[in-house]
Amino acid sequence: MSAQRVDNREMKEKNPWQTPVTIIITVIGVIAIVALVTVAVLQNRPLPQKYKYGIVLDAGSSHTALYIYEWPAEKDNNTGRVEQTHSCKVKGPGISSYAHDPLKAGESLRVCMQEAEQRVPGKRHQETPLYLGATAGMRLLNIENSSASDEVLKAVESALQKFPFSYQGARILSGQEEGAFGWVTVNYLDDRLTQGLDTTGALDLGGASTQISFVSEKFDGSESPSNSVTFRLYGNDYNLYTHSFLCYGKDQALRMTLAQQTQSGQASILDPCFNTGYTVMKNYSVLYDSPCVSDRKPQNAPATFNQTGKGNFTECQEVVKSVFNFTHCKYSQCSFNGVFQPLLQGPFGAFSAYYFVMNFLNLTDTSIPLKAVEDKLNSFCSTPWNQIKQQHPDVKVKYLAEYCFSGTYILTLLTEGYKFDQTSYSNIKFIKKIKGSDAGWTLGYMLNLTNMIPAEAPDSPPLPHAGYVSIVTIMAVLLFILFIVSLRPLWPRCSKQPQIV
Ligand SMILES: Nc1ccn([C@@H]2O[C@H](COP(=O)(O)OP(=O)(O)OP(=O)(O)O)[C@@H](O)[C@H]2O)c(=O)n1
Numbered sequence: 001m002s003a004q005r006v007d008n009r010e011m012k013e014k015n016p017w018q019t020p021v022t023i024i025i026t027v028i029g030v031i032a033i034v035a036l037v038t039v040a041v042l043q044n045r046p047l048p049q050k051y052k053y054g055i056v057l058d059a060g061s062s063h064t065a066l067y068i069y070e071w072p073a074e075k076d077n078n079t080g081r082v083e084q085t086h087s088c089k090v091k092g093p094g095i096s097s098y099a100h101d102p103l104k105a106g107e108s109l110r111v112c113m114q115e116a117e118q119r120v121p122g123k124r125h126q127e128t129p130l131y132l133g134a135t136a137g138m139r140l141l142n143i144e145n146s147s148a149s150d151e152v153l154k155a156v157e158s159a160l161q162k163f164p165f166s167y168q169g170a171r172i173l174s175g176q177e178e179g180a181f182g183w184v185t186v187n188y189l190d191d192r193l194t195q196g197l198d199t200t201g202a203l204d205l206g207g208a209s210t211q212i213s214f215v216s217e218k219f220d221g222s223e224s225p226s227n228s229v230t231f232r233l234y235g236n237d238y239n240l241y242t243h244s245f246l247c248y249g250k251d252q253a254l255r256m257t258l259a260q261q262t263q264s265g266q267a268s269i270l271d272p273c274f275n276t277g278y279t280v281m282k283n284y285s286v287l288y289d290s291p292c293v294s295d296r297k298p299q300n301a302p303a304t305f306n307q308t309g310k311g312n313f314t315e316c317q318e319v320v321k322s323v324f325n326f327t328h329c330k331y332s333q334c335s336f337n338g339v340f341q342p343l344l345q346g347p348f349g350a351f352s353a354y355y356f357v358m359n360f361l362n363l364t365d366t367s368i369p370l371k372a373v374e375d376k377l378n379s380f381c382s383t384p385w386n387q388i389k390q391q392h393p394d395v396k397v398k399y400l401a402e403y404c405f406s407g408t409y410i411l412t413l414l415t416e417g418y419k420f421d422q423t424s425y426s427n428i429k430f431i432k433k434i435k436g437s438d439a440g441w442t443l444g445y446m447l448n449l450t451n452m453i454p455a456e457a458p459d460s461p462p463l464p465h466a467g468y469v470s471i472v473t474i475m476a477v478l479l480f481i482l483f484i485v486s487l488r489p490l491w492p493r494c495s496k497q498p499q500i501v
Helices: 002-014 020-043 102-107 110-119 122-127 136-144 146-160 175-189 250-261 313-321 353-360 370-381 385-391 397-417 441-449 465-486
Strands: 051-059 064-072 083-089 129-134 166-172 201-205 209-215 228-233 236-246 268-271 279-283 304-309 348-352 428-430
Touching: 020 465, 051 122, 051 441, 064 110, 064 441, 083 110, 102 146, 110 146, 129 136, 129 146, 129 441, 136 146, 136 166, 136 175, 136 236, 146 166, 175 201, 175 209, 175 228, 175 236, 175 348, 175 441, 201 353, 201 397, 250 268, 250 313, 250 397, 313 370, 313 397, 348 353, 353 397, 353 428, 370 397, 385 397
Parallel strands: 051 129, 129 166, 201 348, 268 304, 348 428
Antiparallel strands: 051 064, 064 083, 201 209, 209 236, 228 236, 279 304
């Protein structure tokens, strides 16, 4: 019994893991690992997500809308997704309608701007850029009366400067900018730019102008340089075809069809583009008060005329066609009015009034034959106005009355104007929003002005926090094991047989 106890005690004394050297090494090693991992965890801990903001006002011909965008603060110039977090529709008409009282144009923006003050966190106000871009309504006012358009912009500017944001200016966008930035927005939101994928074309229908923008292999810009915009985005070059048709927005196109029908200055017209039973009195000077039609105002016309609906789609299409000029083209091919257009290519996103109208008419499904679209319009146009009103009590009467014209105009613009056929028509998607952000020029405009789309592809992102901590921990443990193993020659020998000293 006593010999056995002696043997055990001597075994314990000879156990190499209990020598002072190994105990010290182990303790130092463990402390080193804990220290390394602690530093890795603390130093690289993700900070609470911070956001930055940008505000863009879209001062359109029919109304103004305010958009707030948000993005993670550390991803300014990276692939970080910028998202629309809020939009506000300004009450009243577009700013160009305040030409006779510019101060009111500024005042009209107040409610939406106050909303923006609430939505953007106070500590970010001063660094939040604020832009106002005016489109075709102001382009037309500028043509008609440039000092009036300057006054409106001045009034809007002084109203916006009263808010605590970083005001970056109010200006009129060119049609080319409007088209190109709409295209950037659609492709940015669709994630097509970062990945260098084939792009989606953009079709934008406003109240006073309409834009078509797409990339076509057949277009290098040489045939019509004024329709070419080149971009280098995320390391890829794009040669974009874009054209904006002033006066071919939905409201100005309607004016042109009415001008077409009132050339003899008559006191009443039977309009095929309005439902039967619809009747309204219109003022000649109001109708012709736009550079799109002013030179055609009939002499000796009465002050007013009666517009009565006839509800005939085929006749409406004829009137609509008459506002397009297909007779001359100095290029290899044209859309209309002698404007060059390369071969249509790829999918298209159609937004703004394209969406409002086609969505109302239940015509957003583009897989249906064009003939079926015509039939549907035919049936809608021939429905009596009373019935239409009864069926849609919640829809604004102004929009409702115009849907027969608007649907016919959209179909004619797409098929006769831009030459979409059955196949290419089915490549159109009528859209309002993409991933929560409205399709339109505003996002592309802000991304461009804040340099948020780099010309070159950004470096691959660093490891996420969890990955970094795991790698440091594994490396530390491996280094420690390696260290212990390298000390092997110093290890005291241990035999299973008790050694008798
Ligand atoms: N539910 C709705 C809302 C709007 N509209 C029409 O859509 C057009 C407005 O489109 P929008 O993109 O807002 O045009 P603006 O920006 O005002 O015009 P522009 O870009 O030409 O300046 C107007 O004709 C308006 O009558 C419509 O038909 N149905």
